[in-house]
Amino acid sequence: MRKAHFNSFIRSCQIGWTNHRPSKYNELNSDQNPCFGKGITLKKGIRQEAIKRRNAIPVRLRREKEENILKLLKTLPLGDHVFIYKNMRSEVATDKILLWLDESGATAYLPRTELSDHSMQPHAYKPGDPLEIKNFGMAEPVNAPLEDLSQLSAILIPLLAFDRDLHRIGYGGGFYDRFLPRAPQALRIGLAFSEQEFEPLMQMTTDIPLDYIVTEKEILKRSAGRTF
Numbered sequence: 001m002r003k004a005h006f007n008s009f010i011r012s013c014q015i016g017w018t019n020h021r022p023s024k025y026n027e028l029n030s031d032q033n034p035c036f037g038k039g040i041t042l043k044k045g046i047r048q049e050a051i052k053r054r055n056a057i058p059v060r061l062r063r064e065k066e067e068n069i070l071k072l073l074k075t076l077p078l079g080d081h082v083f084i085y086k087n088m089r090s091e092v093a094t095d096k097i098l099l100w101l102d103e104s105g106a107t108a109y110l111p112r113t114e115l116s117d118h119s120m121q122p123h124a125y126k127p128g129d130p131l132e133i134k135n136f137g138m139a140e141p142v143n144a145p146l147e148d149l150s151q152l153s154a155i156l157i158p159l160l161a162f163d164r165d166l167h168r169i170g171y172g173g174g175f176y177d178r179f180l181p182r183a184p185q186a187l188r189i190g191l192a193f194s195e196q197e198f199e200p201l202m203q204m205t206t207d208i209p210l211d212y213i214v215t216e217k218e219i220l221k222r223s224a225g226r227t228f
Contacts (some may be wrong), residue, residue, distance in 0.1 A: 043169060043172075046160075046161050046169055046198060046201075047160055047161065047169060047171070047172070049161075050160040050161040050169070050196050050198070051090070051160065053193075053195040053196060054090045054091075054160075054193060054195060054196060055089075055090045056195075057090070057193060057195060062090075062093075062193075064216070065092075065193055065194075065215075065216035066092060066093050066096070066216070067096075068216035068217070069092055069191060069214055069215065069216050070096055070097055070100065072214050072216075072218070072219050073097065073156075073189075073191075073214050074100070075219070076154075076187070076189065076212060076214070076219070077154075077187070078101075078106065078153060078154040078187070078189075079106070079153025079154055079187075080105070080106050080107060080153055081106070081107050081109070081146075081151045081152050081153045081154075082101055082106055082107070082108050082109065082152075082153065082154045082155075082156065083108075083109045083110075083111070083122045083152050083154070083155045083156065083183070083186070084097060084098065084101070084108050084109065084110065084155075084156040085110065085111065085156065085157070085158050086110050086131070086138065086139045086140075087158065088136070088137065088138060091158045091191075092158065092191040092192060092193065094156070094191075095127070097156070098125070098127050099127055102126055102127055107124060108124070108125050108126070109122030109123060109124055109125060109141075109146055109152070110122070110123055110125040110131075110139075110140065110141045111123070111138075111140065111175070111179075112134070112140045112141060112145070113134065113135045113136075113138065113140065113175060115135050117178075118173055118174050118175055118178060119175070119178055119179070120175050120178075120179055121145045121146070122145065122146040122149070122152065123140075123141035123142070123143050123144065123145050123146065124141070124143045124144060124146065125141045125143060129141060129142075129143060130142055149182050149183040150183070150185060152183045152185070152186040153185075153186055153187065154186055154187040154189060155176075155179075155180065155183065155186045155187065155188050155189065156189050156190075156191055157170075157176055157188065157189065157190045157191065157210065158170075158190075158191060158192075159190040159191065159192040159196060159213070160196065161196055161197075161198050161201065162190060162192055162196060162197060162198070162201075162210075162213050162220075163197065163198055163199065163200045163201045164197070164200070164220060165200060165201075165209070166190075166209045166210045166211070166212075166213055166220055166221075166222050167200070167201040167209050168190055168201075168209065168210060168213075169201060176208070177208050180208050181208070187211050187212065188208070188209075188210040188211045188212070189210065189211060189212045189213070189214060190210045190212070190213040190214070191213075191214055192213060192214075192215055193215060193216060194215045194216060194217050196215075197215070209222065210222065
């Protein structure tokens with residue numbers, strides 16, 4: 001489905017679903033949307049479309065986009081303790097971001113995940129430090145964890161889908177939604193390609209919104225202060 005057609009489809013589903021079951025609209029992440037039916041949720045459909053769009057970006061163009069993302073990211077006040085991710089598959093790559101953080105004197109942290117409670121903990125990481133392959137095939141650090149999360153100044157988050165109001169849809173595991181309230185002082189910054197933008201997601205997601213989203217084209221900034 002072409003991007004414009006899919007966005008139109010999402011918008012019509014939002015309107016129809018709101019009119020059909022307004023009392024359940026805030027629970028679209030768990031209730032079935034009649035536009036998809038047979039147990040397939042609207043949120044799942046957006047995830048599938050977002051992955052398809054992201055995977056379709058040619059390698060050379062992807063590298064150019066990532067260079068622009070890094071340039072824009074350098075303009076933000078990330079601070080000295082940055083929780084970042086090690087990219088997988090077609091996510092925005094972070095190797096050059098990690099090198100830049102190290103060269104600028106900041107301390108970077110990568111997550112170690114725990115599947116039993118869908119939690120994660122930041123562990124210090126410098127380029128070249130050993131990593132081990134763990135949950136979901138993720139490369140995770142083996143260095144000591146950061147015990148005092150109040151030290152974190154920024155959290156960089158991989159996105160699947162986003163809108164211009166800085167709502168986001170992730171992979172569905174809830175790892176960041178559990179972690180972000182534990183470090184409320186840290187800036188929440190999503191990284192994505194412009195192809196991952198969708199029509200307003202509104203209450204289709206309970207994922208915690210962000211302070212900034214950085215794409216290769218622009219920086220989106222939250223217009224109002226957050227309450228958590």
